[in-house]
Amino acid sequence: MADKRIDLPQGTLDLLILKTLALEPQHGWAISDRIEQISKDVLCIKQGSLYPALHRIERRGWIKARWGTSGNNRRAKYYELTKSGRKQLQDEESAWRKLAAAVGQILEAAQG
Amino acid sequence: MLSDLLYRLRALFRRNSMEAELDEELRAHLEHQVEKYVQSGLSPEEAARRARIELGGLDQVKEECRDSWGVRLITELVQDLRYGLRQLRRNPGFTAVAVITLALGIGANTAVFSVVRAVLLSRLPYSDPDRLVCITDVFPGALPSSLDNLVADPDYLHWRDQNQVFQTVAAYGQLRGLNLGGKGELERIDATEVSWDFFPMLGVRPVLGRSFLPEEDRPGGPPVVMLSHSLWQRRFRSDPKLVGKIITLNEKGYTVIGIMPESFHFPADWGPELFVPLCIAPNLNWDSPSFGAVYVIARLKPGVKFSRATSDLVTINRRSDKALPPPYSPQMHDKSRIGMVTLHERLLGEVRPLLLILLGAVGFVLLLACANVANLQLARAATREKEFAVRATIGAGRVRLARQLLVESFALAVLGGAAGLILGAGGVALFRHLRPPNIPGLTTVGLDLWVFAFIAAITAFAGIVVGLAPVFVASGLNLDEALKESGPRTSAGGAAQRLRALLTVSEVALALVLLTGAGLMVRSFVRLSSIDPGFDPQHLLTERVMLPLDKYPNPAQWTTFFQSVLERVGGLPGVESVAAAEPPPLTSAYLQAGVEVEGRPGWQYSDECIITPSYFHTLRMPLISGRDFTRDDAGSASRAVIVSEIFARRFFGNKDPVGRRIRFGGAQGNWCSIVGVVRSTRHLPLTTEPSAEVFTCGTFWSMTLIVRAASDPASLAAAVRSKVQEVDPNQPVYDVATMEQRFSNAVAPQRFNALVMAIFAGMAVILAGVGVYGVMAYSVARRTHEIGIRRALGAQQQDVMRLVLRRGAALALVGITLGLAGALALTRFLSNLLYGVTVRDPQTFVAVSLILAAVALMASYIPARRATKVDPMVALRYE
Numbered sequence: 001m002a003d004k005r006i007d008l009p010q011g012t013l014d015l016l017i018l019k020t021l022a023l024e025p026q027h028g029w030a031i032s033d034r035i036e037q038i039s040k041d042v043l044c045i046k047q048g049s050l051y052p053a054l055h056r057i058e059r060r061g062w063i064k065a066r067w068g069t070s071g072n073n074r075r076a077k078y079y080e081l082t083k084s085g086r087k088q089l090q091d092e093e094s095a096w097r098k099l100a101a102a103v104g105q106i107l108e109a110a111q112g
Numbered sequence: 113m114l115s116d117l118l119y120r121l122r123a124l125f126r127r128n129s130m131e132a133e134l135d136e137e138l139r140a141h142l143e144h145q146v147e148k149y150v151q152s153g154l155s156p157e158e159a160a161r162r163a164r165i166e167l168g169g170l171d172q173v174k175e176e177c178r179d180s181w182g183v184r185l186i187t188e189l190v191q192d193l194r195y196g197l198r199q200l201r202r203n204p205g206f207t208a209v210a211v212i213t214l215a216l217g218i219g220a221n222t223a224v225f226s227v228v229r230a231v232l233l234s235r236l237p238y239s240d241p242d243r244l245v246c247i248t249d250v251f252p253g254a255l256p257s258s259l260d261n262l263v264a265d266p267d268y269l270h271w272r273d274q275n276q277v278f279q280t281v282a283a284y285g286q287l288r289g290l291n292l293g294g295k296g297e298l299e300r301i302d303a304t305e306v307s308w309d310f311f312p313m314l315g316v317r318p319v320l321g322r323s324f325l326p327e328e329d330r331p332g333g334p335p336v337v338m339l340s341h342s343l344w345q346r347r348f349r350s351d352p353k354l355v356g357k358i359i360t361l362n363e364k365g366y367t368v369i370g371i372m373p374e375s376f377h378f379p380a381d382w383g384p385e386l387f388v389p390l391c392i393a394p395n396l397n398w399d400s401p402s403f404g405a406v407y408v409i410a411r412l413k414p415g416v417k418f419s420r421a422t423s424d425l426v427t428i429n430r431r432s433d434k435a436l437p438p439p440y441s442p443q444m445h446d447k448s449r450i451g452m453v454t455l456h457e458r459l460l461g462e463v464r465p466l467l468l469i470l471l472g473a474v475g476f477v478l479l480l481a482c483a484n485v486a487n488l489q490l491a492r493a494a495t496r497e498k499e500f501a502v503r504a505t506i507g508a509g510r511v512r513l514a515r516q517l518l519v520e521s522f523a524l525a526v527l528g529g530a531a532g533l534i535l536g537a538g539g540v541a542l543f544r545h546l547r548p549p550n551i552p553g554l555t556t557v558g559l560d561l562w563v564f565a566f567i568a569a570i571t572a573f574a575g576i577v578v579g580l581a582p583v584f585v586a587s588g589l590n591l592d593e594a595l596k597e598s599g600p601r602t603s604a605g606g607a608a609q610r611l612r613a614l615l616t617v618s619e620v621a622l623a624l625v626l627l628t629g630a631g632l633m634v635r636s637f638v639r640l641s642s643i644d645p646g647f648d649p650q651h652l653l654t655e656r657v658m659l660p661l662d663k664y665p666n667p668a669q670w671t672t673f674f675q676s677v678l679e680r681v682g683g684l685p686g687v688e689s690v691a692a693a694e695p696p697p698l699t700s701a702y703l704q705a706g707v708e709v710e711g712r713p714g715w716q717y718s719d720e721c722i723i724t725p726s727y728f729h730t731l732r733m734p735l736i737s738g739r740d741f742t743r744d745d746a747g748s749a750s751r752a753v754i755v756s757e758i759f760a761r762r763f764f765g766n767k768d769p770v771g772r773r774i775r776f777g778g779a780q781g782n783w784c785s786i787v788g789v790v791r792s793t794r795h796l797p798l799t800t801e802p803s804a805e806v807f808t809c810g811t812f813w814s815m816t817l818i819v820r821a822a823s824d825p826a827s828l829a830a831a832v833r834s835k836v837q838e839v840d841p842n843q844p845v846y847d848v849a850t851m852e853q854r855f856s857n858a859v860a861p862q863r864f865n866a867l868v869m870a871i872f873a874g875m876a877v878i879l880a881g882v883g884v885y886g887v888m889a890y891s892v893a894r895r896t897h898e899i900g901i902r903r904a905l906g907a908q909q910q911d912v913m914r915l916v917l918r919r920g921a922a923l924a925l926v927g928i929t930l931g932l933a934g935a936l937a938l939t940r941f942l943s944n945l946l947y948g949v950t951v952r953d954p955q956t957f958v959a960v961s962l963i964l965a966a967v968a969l970m971a972s973y974i975p976a977r978r979a980t981k982v983d984p985m986v987a988l989r990y991e
């Protein structure tokens with residue numbers, strides 16, 4: 001049976017993570033759970049790819065990590081946006097919107 | 113950026129805590145997920161299973177996370193390095209040989225490069241040294257090569273006053289001695305007269321006091337002196353109040369006006385320690401009754417080209433020739449040439465080729481060392497085929513394997529480089545100890561940043577060269593083959609064997625080139641050492657006395673002084689005979705004089721030598737015709753001269769010159785009769801042919817006593833000195849040396865060249881020998897099986913021996929042929945350093961080829977013998 005969900009374009013996972021963390025600091029599982037809930041039937045995101053992405057973004061300084069306690073009293077690694085992360089989110093978001101709009105326009109025009 | 117770096121550093125150095133956090137983070141994820149599924153009604157086992165599947169392989173996720181940390185390359189390199197070092201430790205024999213070999217190559221390069229760096233690559237310690245030039249006259253018909261020529265005072269003054277191209281034209285005199293008296297022992301100190309603008313032109317200021325003033329640099333100026341830093345330290349214990357005080361030089365008071373900085377040496381580290389003003393009369397000209405000669409050094413105006421400066425000077429010379437008074441020839445100066453070179457060229461022109469050749473030679477040694485270690489690596493790589501194959505099958509990529517080999521080679525090279533650094537420091541010490549003559553700036557040789565950078569560069573080079581060969585072979589490795597085969601004597605063979613043969617052939621070729629160079633140098637040295645100096649140098653002692661002209665102004669006083677010294681020394685026990693001469697044989701400071709031969713128009717240059725009557729007897733120089741000087745010839749009334757064989761041949765052809773007349777000093781000179789002809793003697797440098805010489809009988813203010821001793825001449829030195837000081841207790845005696853020491857000093861440059869080249873060639877031959885041995889031993893080991901079969905099929909021991917030797921001989925032959933071609937192409941760079949042999953000296957070429965062939969055969973013979981001992985049964989069972 002073929003999975004009809006689409007693979008995430010390269011680099012988009014970072015944007016989704018940053019956006020998720022923009023609301024509040026979260027730990028890894030919560031991030032993956034949230035993204036999954038929202039995009040459930042459309043996007044195919046491997047949970048395993050989340051952590052390398054988190055570590056990479058942390059290295060870039062867009063998020064920082066601290067250990068905390070999750071709702072059910074478990075120790076968990078919480079990530080929160082940094083100042084530069086916020087800036088990065090803005091940039092990526094607007095770039096994404098521009099891209100989406102442009103692609104959309106071209107598709108429209110080609111159809112018409 | 114900074115946080116990125118900190119993160120990576122943490123990943124490198126707090127690895128364990130990062131790993132622990134990663135574990136915990138992933139565990140927390142799984143627990144959350146399991147909890148979610150359990151809440152939705154799954155069994156705990158099923159929940160755990162699904163959570164794991166959704167996360168993906170745990171190890172793979174972890175590996176990807178580690179990739180995100182951005183230190184993968186480094187951690188892998190560290191792993192490779194650990195693994196490599198473990199491999200090296202496991203093979204201590206191989207490691208030791210490889211490290212020592214590389215250390216030899218890198219050490220030799222370090223030593224030579226330190227010298228090159230200090231001597232050739234450093235700027236002269238004067239301001240804007242590129243514009244400093246040395247100027248000499250060129251006379252018609254003279255060779256333009258001699259840069260050591262003095263310039264007659266009038267020429268110097270004309271250049272100084274009439275040029276349009278120089279900022280300053282300064283002058284300094286020949287090195288001479290001044291007797292420093294006062295407190296402490298009477299000591300003769302090297303001194304130079306300099307024009308007042310000499311120091312300002314060089315851009316050097318005294319650390320204490322001041323430089324000379326123009327009014328101090330003229331006849332009758334006040335007696336003032338400047339001291340070198342070393343003399344100030346040594347004799348005056350760095351007295352800060354010395355400036356303004358009076359010191360005694362040649363029994364006369366001089367006011368100290370300045371102390372030079374410690375770094376100041378001129379022209380090189382063996383320069384003078386005292387400076388006094390030159391004091392040439394400002395209006396001196398060719399018609400002045402007497403004048404001296406100086407070395408001229410000048411600073412070009414900015415932007416003035418060499419050619420323009422030369423033509424400006426030539427124009428001045430032509431103008432001065434037109435106004436020349438008799439007896440000078442109106443064509444005294446060359447019409448178009450002048451000798452002008454940069455100070456840098458003057459100081460280093462002769463040293464540069466030698467140092468570059470040495471640098472080339474050690475470059476060859478390094479290549480040889482690398483080839484040798486690469487060869488060892490290849491042999492080792494062959495025995496490690498299985499190891500590589502195993503690693504490849506468990507997932508190491510080819511790139512990773514190649515990197516592993518390169519890292520290992522780099523580790524070897526770095527170990528070799530570290531050891532080479534120590535050897536190099538030792539080499540520098542040895543170099544200084546050998547005291548190569550005429551290389552300025554040796555005192556500044558040391559290990560500085562440049563040298564370290566150089567070592568790092570050649571170490572990296574060695575690492576790459578040594579590592580590439582096995583990488584090349586390993587990358588051609590057939591994994592299946594390597595795993596299937598059982599022994600170490602297998603596969604990947606062709607390429608590796610060819611590469612090893614190629615390396616060995618190049619080693620032999622490189623060694624042959626070096627050995628040829630060394631052979632030519634050694635033969636030059638031998639040739640030069642066996643030169644007949646024209647006299648019997650054994651049992652001769654020489655001591656120099658230079659009378660201060662202030663105290664001994666007239667020639668009669670010189671005669672009296674030397675007469676009584678000769679009488680006293682002649683009476684010493686153990687003295688067979690004694691004479692005095694200026695200049696003595698085997699010196700470079702001879703006097704050139706213009707000579708006119710009766711019946712021949714024009715005048716010629718000849719060396720002039722002033723001697724006392726027993727000179728030829730003392731030196732045992734046979735008279736070819738005529739008679740020796742007698743006591744009656746001594747003194748100013750004498751008109752007798754003796755000429756050398758070369759003089760006679762040049763000016764009189766085959767006719768006997770005895771009875772003919774010559775005169776010095778132009779038309780005003782007196783005619784002198786030639787009374788005898790003697791054999792020609794050698795002067796310095798020894799490599800120059802003897803020149804025409806005229807001997808006159810008399811005394812001079814500066815003379816060298818030559819004593820023929822009955823036995824050991826050196827033991828007479830103190831006695832001779834005391835006899836001189838009986839006559840004048842204020843007269844120091846210096847330049848005390850036996851004639852054999854002088855001779856030995858005269859061949860010192862060639863001895864140094866030969867010795868250093870021989871050391872490098874020796875290293876090269878040993879390395880090449882080891883290389884041939886290595887490849888032959890390995891080939892015999894590989895072919896044990898084949899040899900066993902041959903033996904089983906009836907081959908005799910000598911057949912096996914021949915089989916192995918033939919291969920060794922083939923390698924050697926190809927190597928020697930290539931080496932000979934290389935040597936033929938390269939030895940021409942040695943031509944200036946050779947004496948008495950041509951750059952293609954057949955004897956040398958044949959000899960070095962035979963030596964290398966012998967070494968290669970010896971190196972093949974040991975494995976060949978081992979091959980003859982192969983027991984067919986054992987070899988076949990080996991399978």
